[in-house]
Amino acid sequence: MPFKVLISDPLSDDGIQVLLQAEDVEVHRQSGLSEAELCSIIADFDALIVRSQTQVTKDLLSHATKLKVIGRAGVGVDNIALQAATELGIVVINAPDGNTISTAEHTMSMLMSLSRRIPQAYLKLKQNEWDRKSFVGVELNGKTLGIVGLGRIGAEVAKRAKGFNMQIVAFDPFLTQEKAEKLGIRYAGLETVLAEADFITVHTPLLKETKHLISHKQFELMKQGVHILNCARGGIIDEDALYHAIMNKKVAGAALDVFEIEPAVNHPLLELPEVIATPHLGASTVEAQENVAIDVSHEVLHILRDLPFKNAVNLPSVPSHIMKKVQPFFVLSENLGSFLAQLTIGAPQEIDIQYSGDLTELDVAPLTRNVIKGLLAYHLGYQVNYVNAPHLAKLRDITISEKKNTLNKGFTNLITVELKTNQETRTVSGTLLNGLGSRIVKVDEFSVDVVPKGHLIYICHQDKPGVIGRVGTLLGTHDVNIATMQVGRADVGGAAIMMLTIDKQARKEVLDHLGELEEIVNVTEIDL
């Protein structure tokens, strides 16, 4: 069955070619659907691709029983119920780089239009009025541009504004003096930026912390006759406060590309001659739309095909050079989690993961996610994935600790997972051998050398002559072929283990017979 992808907002035809041409993908394009219409069809789809119009609500996601990925062809994901997606294990990815330049250029267009009142003059001329008195503008030259949010777009705006000989003062919690100097701009706190600027432009995301970042109190700090721009998100600037600041002449003009509620029609701000506006057009260029559609299509395809991807919004981002190094350990880490889930009895309470050898130099957080995924998926099934595994563990009060240990115990890399349940504590260690693949090298105190793959039988027994032979004979009699066998013991005659790899799953009664053999303490079948 091909993967079904729903594209619910207008996207560049050229940009989505990779999806249209993929043999394992069926693309459906339906823009302008109501939430009810989306709810009625979403269960059919493996992937959903949106821009800013489609509201991906919690309710919509509750109907999305097959959905694996939501692709946002753009930057802002404030139209997507991220927490709900995370809890349901749906990866949310965006295309953060493709529309930076277009949005920065749109901001510059707005800045120039605002300073010279071009839209107002244009409107009058279109009404056949030749008015040369009402539209005296101000120069940008030598003026101070305050930038709130100096990320990708803010930084591109700064570069361009410098070309107009503007002084730039910026606030961003991640901006350092050093970076500001490199960009040739001045770094200041928010209040200073607001107080010193002639033009203020916001370029933050819309978050809980940035909602109404600019409100009544902030307008009071500004210069008389300041100009305001918002080409980021409606809601960063409090629209009521802006209305009042324009009415009482604090603000001489405002340029808005975005509104708290879109589409914004019959909006009080649009009635003010000081306000110029566009209908959320920052990213609407041929180039930006093609870029974001290409980026998001590739990412969605990778996720559907279980291949590595990078721009996940609801996962910690891992730089690609680190991802490349930890990726070879993905299967091993998941298998170690799954191995322990099958070996232990009782309710998991604590997972302790230790990384040693080369792994101490890497960001191992993705591996920890995989261990948890492997561990929980054994009990919780397909609902667990890389995205929601830590969340599901937290919901079950399972504590997770991740440590790095410089003692490599003779292995160039080693992952040791300890699982504490309400009944026992068990440990397994695994390593990745250069060119030979992964191995389980220790279970509890027993050293072994087992490929973690396929059907395994784990047997605890007393180290006595004849036990191994009896196990082999019993399995042979029941037509169970042993592919590999490993034995491990702590002391001669003491507790010992046997790990067998068998070609096909053994029947339950065979395992029960095994458990009844003399000297056998218990038998566990493990599938990896």
Ligand SMILES: NC(=O)C1=CN([C@@H]2O[C@H](COP(=O)(O)OP(=O)(O)OC[C@H]3O[C@@H](n4cnc5c(N)ncnc54)[C@H](O)[C@@H]3O)[C@@H](O)[C@H]2O)C=CC1
């Ligand atoms: N009008 C349009 O069509 C478009 C609008 N956007 C909007 O622009 C926003 C910014 O986009 P990018 O520059 O690509 O994102 P970015 O993530 O590169 O930059 C955002 C910056 O805001 C900063 N920030 C966060 N909280 C802040 C605060 N309280 N005060 C000051 N700075 C704060 C962050 O540290 C970051 O550096 C997007 O989130 C999106 O909402 C993006 C593309 C098109």
Ligand SMILES: O=C(O)C(=O)COP(=O)(O)O
């Ligand atoms: O990328 C963003 O955050 C945007 O706001 C662009 O929105 P759009 O894709 O044009 O609906």
